[in-house]
Amino acid sequence: MQHLGFSHNKIKIGSFDFTCCEGCQLQLANRESTLPAFLELLDIRNFREISSEKHDDYDIALVEGSITREDEVERLKTIRSNAKVLIAYGSCACFGGVNSLKNRFPLEESVKEVYGEKQIDTLPVRRVSDIVHVDFSIPGCPVSKEEVERIVVSVVTGSMIGLPKYPVCVECKQKLNTCLFDLGEICLGPITRAGCDAVCTTGKTPCLGCRGPAEDINFTSFTELVTEKQLPVDDMNEKLGFYNCFEEFRHDKS
């Protein structure tokens, strides 16, 4: 792509994980068909799933995972100060993710449940943007490699494309799937940001909203339709809370 008279530089990238399963980072090392070309775009300075080298001079920091310890807060702040652009990726980094379930119980109780009497340094789960400024978010549990590729390419070419603003229904209908509401299930597709190619609903699993709310969603209408269809509200709330993505819309916060 040199027809505009300039060539594209590799981007110096670092990838860092916090409280998470590292599944998103693994996702980046996946999709072997495009992996060599993908790595060609990058100058990897710090990425433990891909390379053992470690440097602190990266332009872009990919941050995975939620923040649950004091030392993580400090480490995140250092990364922010080193990076020109900080991208939160994965539902944990963007929204807190499944880890946020912990916040529903008193801290001591959850520590005791998991670790027994062992002393553990832990804080309530926070999203990356609760602590530092996030330039760009790539949600998903896990992230879609294709979307990450597209966004990395757009960073390299300098045309920062965004995420789809519309909900999963668009992609789901394009796959000719049967609407899960017709099958009597609650699906968060109508309010969740598209970009996943409706992978769950195509497999007949209701959307749990891992990609967070689409732009300008009509949350009131959504909850009304669940009630009107006489579907269990508890089930809806369970799904809404699953990845902690819809907190700003929920009224039932407990």
Next chain:
Amino acid sequence: MHDMRFAVPGQDVNREPFADQVPDFHHRSSLMQTDKGYKCRITNIVPLTENEKLFQLRILDPDERNMFRFRPGQFLMLQVPGYGEVPISISSSTSNNEQVELCIRKAGHVTSALFEARTGARVAIRGPFGSSFPMEEMHGRHIILVAGGLGIAPLRAPLFWINDHRDCYGDVHMLYGTKERSQMLFTYQFEEWEKINHISMHTIVEKATPDWNGRTGMITELFDEIEIDPDNTYAIVCGPPVMFKFVCNYLDKQGIPMNRMFVSLERRMHCGMGKCCRCMVGSTFTCVDGPVFDYWSVMNLKEAI
């Protein structure tokens, strides 16, 4: 082409080809419109303001260059392969095929990429598309051109047209307003237009800065500098919707019929051919029915302003 045969067992498949021949769309004129553009070289880039540059393009193929004709007010789709396509109004003279000028504001990712482009870079253009200003209908009349901000870009083509046919028109006034001096475009041409082409120029800024010694205020205030003969005047207005609403309402009060005021609308477009529907205003396509509308039509387009 695939081997398109419609086969029923036991039949001679060759007897009846299933597929009808698809006409050859590689024929130059039709494909140029639908997907393929005229390849161009960027011959010069003139920085105008912080966010606006003038790109001068030359169509590479000599035949295509000779074939490229447009009317004042029309736009083209500028293709930047790898980035996308954007509609841009043509800012140059209709009589000059050698060089197509586009005045571009950095707004989205395609234009941002273009801002990084160097002289010699290659892009492609599709078009021209859309309606144009009825320059012949205005013969023998006075013309008021009113531009706000970047709105001067689509007005350059009619202005050049007027310059080329200066004897055909009466008094020509150009009213131009911007937020501040630094955003005023093409100031280097004002003198030429004024002295050589006898266009009377009137400028105003909303916010005075030390480098400005002209008038300060809203563009409608400039009307006190000119006399309007409503029965013999046409107006061409381009700028933000709020601006043309005020300007056209003023001109309406002065007695200029709405069908003698022309405005150029701006919308997002993905095709230029009346297909993608992105540019719809009410039930009208900005790309094929517009971008130039008379003000009466705009008044009837409910989403226009």
Next chain:
Amino acid sequence: MIYKVIAKPEFEKFIDALVKANLSYGPQQVDTDKDGNPIYQFKEVKAVGDIAFDYTATASSAKHFLTPYRETLSHFTFANGDWEQDISYDSKPLVLIGLRPCDISAINILDDVLLNEHFPSPYYLARRKNTFIIGMDHLPLPDCFCKSLNHHTVTTGFNLFCSDIGDKYYLSINSSKAYNYLKEFDIADPTDEDDCKLIDRRKLIKQSFKTDVEVTGLPSFLDIEFDSPIWTKWGDKCLNCGTCAMVCPTCYCYNMEDRPDIDLKGSSRQKQLYSCNLVDFAEVAGGHNFRPKNGDRLKYRYYHHYLGFAENDNQPICVGCNRCGRACLADINPKDVINDLRMEKESCMICVSPSPDKT
């Protein structure tokens, strides 16, 4: 048009031969909904037995066979500061079986927009020319309102149309292709009795409609009711999910984007069907949105569907299949919206009650 009749077993033999030799799509049951009703879609069929001839209506229309949800229009290959653009609009021959009159009318409307205007789409044309369409009539569902829009019958746009007259199909043969293939099978000229049966069948279909949407004068109502509060009312329900446009047989609005290859050595120009209900449809560079509210966007879809655009001679593009109404989770359907609009309008006109406050 040539008219013939064919016995149902012979017809099945014909279809079987056809689908075995060609890439074919026909209605199939894909699911059963929570109330026990079958859900159908047009799916690939390999033998006549795969086709649910007794189907009611498919959840999604057949438009994506002609204008896919996502397609690559061309590909750029970059080299030496220049590029080559490969444009391909080849299309594999395709047989579509079991389309309803409204589905075929919808394709005729797409033809108007995408073929018969100033800038015909070669991509669409290639597909259209290579698609063999077999239509079949049916008794309307309770919510079908195609009759209101005069799309319950269709006379063009198909290769073959089959009307069910008991133990035979009454065939309307509309292309030499169809006629040639049918010649290989046992077909007969319709008898007077067959003709009577066809008339009875048509009568029965016509009388079976339970939903009527009054569309006379609708363009004028829509024009006048631009600021009507009913748009806010329905807009407040709308989820902006785009489902209506995706299942609609005539919604054709789209989005274009360039997607660079990951090695940056090329780039594809991709077209994706979009919907005016989606939040950023009318957003321009710089972020301004010309239709910021749900109601604005919903209204716009109704304007496109019932006011029509110049590109198809200002004809409504809705064919009355009510797929959007069935698919809408928020229970928005054309019948209710139009009736609401008409009531609002009529109550204003006769001044029985004051018009609701406009906001």
